[in-house]
Amino acid sequence: MTLKEIAEEAGVSAMTVSNVINHNDAKVSEETRKRVQAIIDKYRYVPNMSARSLSARNSRIIALLLPVDVTKEQVEEVAKTDPLRAAIMKNTLSDYYVSVMVGYLESKLKDLGYYIMLRSFFHADEILELQRHWQVDGCIMLLPKIEDEENRKILAQSRCPVVIIDRNYPDLKMLSVGVNDYRGGYLATQECMRYGHRRIAFVSTVEPERVTLSTVIHSRYQGYLAALRDAGIPEKDSQLLGFSSTLLDGRHCGEYILSLSPEERPTALVVASDTIAIGAIAAMKEGGLRVPEDISVVGYDDLPMSSLVDPALTTISQDLDAKASAAGALLKMAIDDPQMEGEHITIDVKLVERGTVTWAPGYHAGS
Amino acid sequence: MTLKEIAEEAGVSAMTVSNVINHNDAKVSEETRKRVQAIIDKYRYVPNMSARSLSARNSRIIALLLPVDVTKEQVEEVAKTDPLRAAIMKNTLSDYYVSVMVGYLESKLKDLGYYIMLRSFFHADEILELQRHWQVDGCIMLLPKIEDEENRKILAQSRCPVVIIDRNYPDLKMLSVGVNDYRGGYLATQECMRYGHRRIAFVSTVEPERVTLSTVIHSRYQGYLAALRDAGIPEKDSQLLGFSSTLLDGRHCGEYILSLSPEERPTALVVASDTIAIGAIAAMKEGGLRVPEDISVVGYDDLPMSSLVDPALTTISQDLDAKASAAGALLKMAIDDPQMEGEHITIDVKLVERGTVTWAPGYHAGS
DNA sequence: CTGAAAGCGCTTACAG
DNA sequence: CTGAAAGCGCTTACAG
Secondary structure, eight states, X not given: OOHHHHHHHHTSOHHHHHHHHTTOGGGSOHHHHHHHHHHHHHHTXXXXXXXXXXXXXXXXXXXXXXXXXXXXXXXXXHHHHOHHHHHHHHOGGGSHHHHHHHHHHHHHHHHTTOXXXXXXXXXXXXXXXXXXXXXXXXXXXXXXXXXOHHHHHHHTTOSSOEEEETOOOSSSOOEEEEEOHHHHHHHHHHHHHHTTOOOEXXXXXXXXXXXXXXXXXXXXXXXXXXXXXHTTOOGGGOEEEEOOXXXXXXXXXXXXXHHSOTTTSOSEEEESOHHHHHHHHHHHHHTTOOTTTTOEEEEEEOOGGGGTSXXXXXXXXXXXXXXXXXXXXXXXXXXXXXXXXXXXXXXOEEEEOOSSOOOOTTOOTTO | OOHHHHHHHHXXXXXXXXXXXXXXXXXXOHHHHXXXXXXXXXXXXXXXXXXXXXXXTOOSEEEEEEEOSSOHHHHHHHHHHOHHHHHHHHOGGGSHHHHHHHHHHHHHHHHTTOEEEEEEESSTHHHHHHHHHHTOSEEEEEOOSSOXXXXXXXXXXXXXXXXXXXXXXXXXXXXXXXXXXXXXXXXXXXXXXXXXXXXEEEEESSOGGGGGGOHHHHHHHHHHHHHHHHTTOOGGGOEEEEOOSSHHHHHHHHHHHHHSOTXXXXXXXXXXXXXXXXHHHHHHHHTTOOTTTTOEEEEEEOOGGGGTSSSOOEEEEEOHHHHHHHHHHHHHHHHHOTTOOSOEEEEOEEEEOOSSOOOOTTOOTTO
């Protein structure tokens, strides 16, 4: 069943049917609108979006872009000896933060009337290709963990609005939504100091030497440093640890902490991701360290699982639902008004106190 | 840049360019192929897929369909008082099993040259609409937790091949891939009995009275019953508990176990999902029950997190990567050969022994 | 191996 | 408020 056939049965032109479908109510009299709509309903007519895209030069498709955080070559190298591990490396949704975020985005974009094309990518070239293949109306991209000058340049050539999640590119005219990472790092650190901690380590999700390459992590780290400074703790007493961001990396972090002597071991950890924090806590507990009695931990993200682990994780909560709504709304605005550029929305964070922070060992309130 | 312009510059017809793009090498001489390809590369020409879909009557789009496991009305009811909870109810990717599976599927389908349209849905009607909107080549649907006769009927009207994950509909001509759930239930139960357990409860992810409505869970349960039977344990000593399948429901399960007196408490749990098992273990440990010393637990799924919790979860492993590959391959075959129908692929399961099963309390090997 | 022409099912100025 | 016509950028028989 095509629009033309509907038009014939209704005794109107194709254009009128088109106007009814697209709710251009001003262009159709109420009477004909009703008559046409009845026939559409009768046959459960569904317009062909390819034809629509072709003539309207837009598609109602939003590309949801998920960077794979390793290179194609790295994956292929691993695949030779361990295909299962290579498969999970390419699985962009095995990261809990990413998958929950994508789930919210799907739900919001659907409600806004868009179709979602899901796409993992190694290189930003693939994005441009996808945009042109389908004339996508807009893109939402989750931040690649590490910045890459080349990808950035490619992204600048985008044909449609792009909303970047978790990153602000002030120089590009891109749209973005992020959270107040600096404040999150500050709040987390402050919480530890409130309980008398002075030896607090910051656990990053990237290697220490690459922290500056990740704005998000870098901001959290700066917030941590600022909180120490404001409390009069010298920067030389700060400590930056770096791991990757899976549960397993969290365990590596925990094992590292266990390997430290009590004197050099931090009494509190400000961790840049709940995933790592949860892995680290598991490993530390197995190794005989009590959380929070021996070591306090503050996470970041407030994942669904974070309130359910034992002890429940004290963490910086970012409202992922609000973040997804903001991203969807921002993108829609930019699609409707192509003039718009450079908008950035910051979602606030808050500290959620649960069970992983307590008084520093040997510390007595008021002492 | 359009195909026509490429054709002009190459001094050939549009059809020849089309044949070059689509690798119909038999229809183009090597010499012209090279000349045309060079021009395509020069301009980085990317074909317009909408135009292609419109004329070719297929799209290379695969719809990835994720059922929301509650009704629209339920979500709207909750939204009145607790919008955040309503948002997470609609978030189909907040379930770890689902998100990991979708991540694998995305990766496989991309490698097969398809585009992925991600779509959550409340009602199967939405699927049919999406199919016609975009003339999708095929669908992959994750199983709705609970069967629904109406959705089933609608699905039978599908215009394109549909691969259902985790369910075999022998009566419909649908394609499916699942795992050997019966055997999984059997293996899990056998593992407990090997360690002397006789009071073993089966924990379902749906309410006990609805277990028969979920083939997957029902098969696991049947496997459990068969294992008991084969070991001479009377069916009256079996026990069926039912919760939903989030970490929080797992905690409810654990709390229920804690509420039981030592006499009536099972000594082992065969749990139909790792998510529940992990939640239950967390709650039981907090309540003072030791795992596995006081109670053994076997999970199901072998999620990435399952090897990382404490103690590491003994579980039935299903190879999700293989499952996704099978689904992709099956769908591709069905797209290429529309005659195909009713194929079902079963992926085998295996027991992964880790740390949550030990000797039953009071049991001595050989006693 | 190559081409000219028709057609896929919509939307968009342009007219009235 | 409504229509006839052109056109979006491809593919597909049909011919040669």
